[in-house]
Amino acid sequence: MSSEEVDVREVQKQVSKIVDPEIGMPIVEMNLIDKLDVKDGNVDVEYHATTQFCPPVFALKISQDLKDNLAQVKGVKSVKVIVTGHYFADAINRQVNKQSGSQDAPAEQATK
Numbered sequence: 001m002s003s004e005e006v007d008v009r010e011v012q013k014q015v016s017k018i019v020d021p022e023i024g025m026p027i028v029e030m031n032l033i034d035k036l037d038v039k040d041g042n043v044d045v046e047y048h049a050t051t052q053f054c055p056p057v058f059a060l061k062i063s064q065d066l067k068d069n070l071a072q073v074k075g076v077k078s079v080k081v082i083v084t085g086h087y088f089a090d091a092i093n094r095q096v097n098k099q100s101g102s103q104d105a106p107a108e109q110a111t112k
Helices: 008-016 056-071 089-097
Strands: 033-039 042-048 078-084
Touching: 008 033, 008 056, 042 056, 056 078, 056 089, 078 089
Parallel strands: 042 078
Antiparallel strands: 033 042
């Protein structure tokens, strides 16, 4: 397997394709991207939700779309997506960034 350079322009192009499903506008045009780093085939992207109480299903869709689109870019080895400013951010980030085949602790273990 050869080491490939990731085309940062292609990464940016894939991010620009992500549309907020509720508003119908690209998240790049809405200035929601806070961080986009590409290093050694690893892509880290951080964005903020439009509002703290954006429906979780929409924030999850944006996060998953980012991860799926970026994972398709030639040379990308891993993608980590972080949403901030959302009341359900921790759960969304865990869901989107869990490793394939890994098991998260059952939700019943959470105590208040």
